[in-house]
Amino acid sequence: MFSVPFNLYKKKEKVNGHLCCTHEEFLVYVNDELRETIRYDEYDEYACEQLVGCSMMVARKDDVTKKYICSFTQDSFIAFAEVAKIVNHYLTTGIFVEKSGIDEPKCPKCHLPLDGYAECPYCSSKLRVFTKLFKRLAPYKLPFAAAVLCTILAELVNVITPYINRILVDDYVIPAQEATGDYSIGWSGFAILCCALLGSVLISTILDFVNMKASRHVALNLGQDLRQDVFNKTLDLSMSSISKKTAGELISRVSNDANKIQSFITDYGKDAIIRILSLIIVSIIIFIMNWKLALLAILPIPFVIFIVDRIHNTINMHFRRSWRFSNEHSKLLHDALNGIRVVKSCGTEEQEIEKYRVASSKWAKAAGDAEIVWNLVWPIMDFVLTFGNYFILFFGSKMILGVMPSWGTMTLGELTQFTSYVSMLYMPLRWLMRLPRTFSDVSVSASKVFEILEEQTDVRDSKDCIDLDIKGDIEFDHVYFGYKVYNPVLKDVTCKIEQGKMIGIVGHSGVGKSTMINLILRLYDVTQGSVKIDGVDIRNISQQSLRSQVGVVLQETYLFEGSVLDNIRYAKPDATFEEIIQASKVAHAHEFITKLPDGYNTKVGNKGHTLSGGERQRIAIARAILHDPKIIILDEATASLDTETEKQIQEGLNELCKGRTTIAIAHRLSTLSNADRLIVLDKGRLAEMGTHDELMRKKNVYYSLVMAQRKTTKMKKADIGAAADVKVNA
Amino acid sequence: MEAKELAEEKFEIDKLEILDASKLEFYRDDAGFVSLKYNGQEYFNVRLTRLTPFYSATTYISVAYDNEDNEFKEIGVIKDMKELSPEQYKLVDDYLEYKYFMPEITRVHSIKDNSRGFIFVDIDTSAGRKTICIRDWYSNFRMLSDKLLYAVDVDGNKYACHDIDKLDKKSMSVLEIYV
Numbered sequence: 001m002f003s004v005p006f007n008l009y010k011k012k013e014k015v016n017g018h019l020c021c022t023h024e025e026f027l028v029y030v031n032d033e034l035r036e037t038i039r040y041d042e043y044d045e046y047a048c049e050q051l052v053g054c055s056m057m058v059a060r061k062d063d064v065t066k067k068y069i070c071s072f073t074q075d076s077f078i079a080f081a082e083v084a085k086i087v088n089h090y091l092t093t094g095i096f097v098e099k100s101g102i103d104e105p106k107c108p109k110c111h112l113p114l115d116g117y118a119e120c121p122y123c124s125s126k127l128r129v130f131t132k133l134f135k136r137l138a139p140y141k142l143p144f145a146a147a148v149l150c151t152i153l154a155e156l157v158n159v160i161t162p163y164i165n166r167i168l169v170d171d172y173v174i175p176a177q178e179a180t181g182d183y184s185i186g187w188s189g190f191a192i193l194c195c196a197l198l199g200s201v202l203i204s205t206i207l208d209f210v211n212m213k214a215s216r217h218v219a220l221n222l223g224q225d226l227r228q229d230v231f232n233k234t235l236d237l238s239m240s241s242i243s244k245k246t247a248g249e250l251i252s253r254v255s256n257d258a259n260k261i262q263s264f265i266t267d268y269g270k271d272a273i274i275r276i277l278s279l280i281i282v283s284i285i286i287f288i289m290n291w292k293l294a295l296l297a298i299l300p301i302p303f304v305i306f307i308v309d310r311i312h313n314t315i316n317m318h319f320r321r322s323w324r325f326s327n328e329h330s331k332l333l334h335d336a337l338n339g340i341r342v343v344k345s346c347g348t349e350e351q352e353i354e355k356y357r358v359a360s361s362k363w364a365k366a367a368g369d370a371e372i373v374w375n376l377v378w379p380i381m382d383f384v385l386t387f388g389n390y391f392i393l394f395f396g397s398k399m400i401l402g403v404m405p406s407w408g409t410m411t412l413g414e415l416t417q418f419t420s421y422v423s424m425l426y427m428p429l430r431w432l433m434r435l436p437r438t439f440s441d442v443s444v445s446a447s448k449v450f451e452i453l454e455e456q457t458d459v460r461d462s463k464d465c466i467d468l469d470i471k472g473d474i475e476f477d478h479v480y481f482g483y484k485v486y487n488p489v490l491k492d493v494t495c496k497i498e499q500g501k502m503i504g505i506v507g508h509s510g511v512g513k514s515t516m517i518n519l520i521l522r523l524y525d526v527t528q529g530s531v532k533i534d535g536v537d538i539r540n541i542s543q544q545s546l547r548s549q550v551g552v553v554l555q556e557t558y559l560f561e562g563s564v565l566d567n568i569r570y571a572k573p574d575a576t577f578e579e580i581i582q583a584s585k586v587a588h589a590h591e592f593i594t595k596l597p598d599g600y601n602t603k604v605g606n607k608g609h610t611l612s613g614g615e616r617q618r619i620a621i622a623r624a625i626l627h628d629p630k631i632i633i634l635d636e637a638t639a640s641l642d643t644e645t646e647k648q649i650q651e652g653l654n655e656l657c658k659g660r661t662t663i664a665i666a667h668r669l670s671t672l673s674n675a676d677r678l679i680v681l682d683k684g685r686l687a688e689m690g691t692h693d694e695l696m697r698k699k700n701v702y703y704s705l706v707m708a709q710r711k712t713t714k715m716k717k718a719d720i721g722a723a724a725d726v727k728v729n730a
Numbered sequence: 731m732e733a734k735e736l737a738e739e740k741f742e743i744d745k746l747e748i749l750d751a752s753k754l755e756f757y758r759d760d761a762g763f764v765s766l767k768y769n770g771q772e773y774f775n776v777r778l779t780r781l782t783p784f785y786s787a788t789t790y791i792s793v794a795y796d797n798e799d800n801e802f803k804e805i806g807v808i809k810d811m812k813e814l815s816p817e818q819y820k821l822v823d824d825y826l827e828y829k830y831f832m833p834e835i836t837r838v839h840s841i842k843d844n845s846r847g848f849i850f851v852d853i854d855t856s857a858g859r860k861t862i863c864i865r866d867w868y869s870n871f872r873m874l875s876d877k878l879l880y881a882v883d884v885d886g887n888k889y890a891c892h893d894i895d896k897l898d899k900k901s902m903s904v905l906e907i908y909v
Binding site: 008010011012014051052053054063064065066067068069071073074075077111314316317318321324327683704 | 758761762763775783796799800824827828829830831832843857863868883885886887888907908
C-alpha cells in the first residue's frame, strides 16, 4: 500500500531501507533485500521509541517492547509515528486509513516547521499582510488622512526653501568687483523673501504639530485595538492551541508584536509615502536643473546598496554575538548570586570568580568587536553615499567660473539650491536602505498577530449546543486521547461516575490522571469515543454552561494580583460580601484572613502579602464553594501540604464535596480514604475500579501502589529514627 | 499478616555495581535487541547508556533493563569497555554508536543566517556532506566545552565536533562569530 524509507538498521552504518505496509503485514527491506515479514496481528501495538541520536520502530505485546522493526534518523520520526498510528488504528477498528494528516507540518515554500501556525509567517504574502493592516486603519481614516496631508504639505514647503535661498544668494549676495558704483539694495524684495522664509518655517512647524497629533492618535488607538483583540482571542483559544505556544511567546504577541506594528504605522506607514514621494519630487527637480550633475549625485548609490547588502549579515552577527555573551554573563551572575549559599558552603568562590572573569572578558571582547565593525563600516558608507556632493561642488564651481562650457553655466544661488536638494535626496535614501529590514520585521510581527486573530479554535461550541443544568453523572465511553495523536495517553477508558459520589483516580505519574480531568473540563476534545455528562456528549454542551458548573481546586493555586476579597470573588463576581464570608468560613479561611493586617482587603499576588501553601489552598476552596459547582475536581489539592495542614483543609474539602460529584486525584493514597470508589489507571488504560477494600483484596495494580507507598513511608520513618539515634549518640 | 510481611521486608541502599567484564555475555536476540547473560541470569533487551556521552564514549556504560512492572533496574556499570573481549566490545560499541548516532563534523563550509532565528550550516560530516537547518541556534549550536561543538537540527538529529581545534582554518573562521 505504501512504503516509508529508513536509513539505519541495528548498526550506525547507513542503509537504504524500506518499510512496506501491505493490508496484513510489514515487509522490511534492507538494501533491496527482504529481511523480515511481520504480521500486524502478531503484536498488540506498534510504536516509535526515541533513542539519543536516532529512533526505532518497535512492536509491543502486553505493553512490553517485544520486537525491533527498523531505525531511522530523527527527520523520519513523524512519518514512522504516522505509520504506527495507522496500523494501531487498524488493529483496534479494522479500518485501514490510507491518508492521514501529519502532525507537525512544514511550510511548502521554505520547508521550515510551521510551529503551530496555519501559514508560514515568513513566507505569507507581505502585501496581503499589509493590506490587512491598513484595513484596520478604517475607523481612523480621517486623522490618518490629515496626517498624510500635513506631511505632504510640509514636504512641499521644504522643497520651496532652497528656491528662496537661491534667489537670496543670486540677487542679494553680490561679488565685490561687480558691486562697485551701485550700492542700492531692493529692501522691499529682501523683506518679502525673509518673510517667505520665516513663513515657511512657521507653516512647516504648524503642519508638523498637526501631523504629530493626528498620527499619535491613529497609532495609539490602533495599537490598543490590536492588543485588545489579540488578548481576547488568546483567552478564547483552546488549551491545545495555547500549549503549542509558550506563555512568553503569547505575551510577546500581545505586547511586542502589537507595539512593533503600532510604531511602524506612526514612524513608517505615513513616512513611507512621504519619503518615497519626496525622493521622486527631488529627483525630478535636480534632473531638470542639471541632469549631468544629478547623475554625479546618484553615482555612488548603487555601490552603497550593494556593499550594505553584503556586509549587513556580518554586522548583525557581531551584535547578536555580543548580545549572546552578555546574556551568558548575566545568567552566570544570576546563578552565582542566587546560589550564594551553595557557593559559600562549598568554598568555591575562587572558581566562581574565575568563571565570571572569563564570561565578562568574552562579553567585553565581543562587544568591542561589534563596535569596531559598526564604527568602521557606517562612517565609510555614509562618506561614500554622500561622495556625490564633492563631485557637484567640484564641477558646479567650474560651471560658475565658466571653465567648462560644454557643461553649461550656473549661478552661485543655483549651486546652493542644487546642493540643498541633493542633501534632501540623501535623507530618504538612508532611510530607504534600512527599510527592507524593518519592512520584513514588521510583516513577520503582523502575520504572527493576524495568525492569532484568524486562528480557528479547535474546541468549539457546536451550532446546536445546549445549556445544560448539570446533575452530576459522568460517563467515559471508550475514550482515546493523546496530546500528540501518535502518542495516546488514554486508551479505551470506559467508566461511569454516579451523581453525588466521590471518585478517586490513582496511578503512577504520567499515566493520564490529569488528562481525564482535562477531558471532563473539555479543555481538549477526545480523539475517539466520548465523555458524557448526564447522558449528553459534552461536545453538545456549551463550554460556558459546562465550566460554570464545574469547580476545580488545583495543587498550586494561582492568586491574581489584588485583594483576598477579589481572589475569592473571582469565581462569582456578583457575590455579596456575606456570601464571601460564609464561603471562607466553610473553607476554614475566615480565621486566618481575619488575622491578616488588612483583613479581606489584604493585597496578595505577585507583589502582595505572601500566603502559605495551606492558606492559598483555603482561598481556592472558598473560591470553589462560592462558585457552587455541581461537579468538583480536586487535582492534588493537598499534595504540597504537610499532613497536619492537610487534615485541616480536608474538613473544608469535605464541606465542599457534600452532595456533589467529586473527582479527586492524589498521590498520597491516604487522602482518598473518603472516596466511594477508586479508578486505577495503568499505562493509559483503566486497570481496576472498586472500593479500597475490594481493590486490596484483588492484589493487583492498586495493591502494589499501596504497598510501594507504605514502603516509602516506612523508609522515611526509618530515616527519621536513624537521625534521632545519631542525635542521641552524639 | 500484612504488617508482619512488611516488617520482614528489608531495604537496601543502592550501591554502584561495577560489572565483571569477563562474565558479561551480550548477544543479539531474535527480536533484534541486545540482550545479556550475566551471573547465570538472562536479561532481555538491555538498555546500554553512556553515562558521560560527551566526554567519554567507551567508559562508564550503564547496563539496565525494565522489569515486569516496567520499572528501571540497573544491573551495573561497565567501567571501561576495553576490558571486554574484542567480539563483545564490537557488539556493545556497534549498539552504542547506533543509539548515539551523531555524525562527526569534519569541515564547516558556510553558515547562513535567515534572520528569523534559523541558521543553515553547510558541513562535511562522517556521514557525508549536508546542509543542516538549526532553529534557536543560541541553544542548539554551541560549545559544550572549550573544544566540543554540539549541534541539533530542526528534526532533532545531533552532530558534534569533538575537537574544533582540529578543523581547518577556513572552517574555524566561518565558525568564529557563531560560537
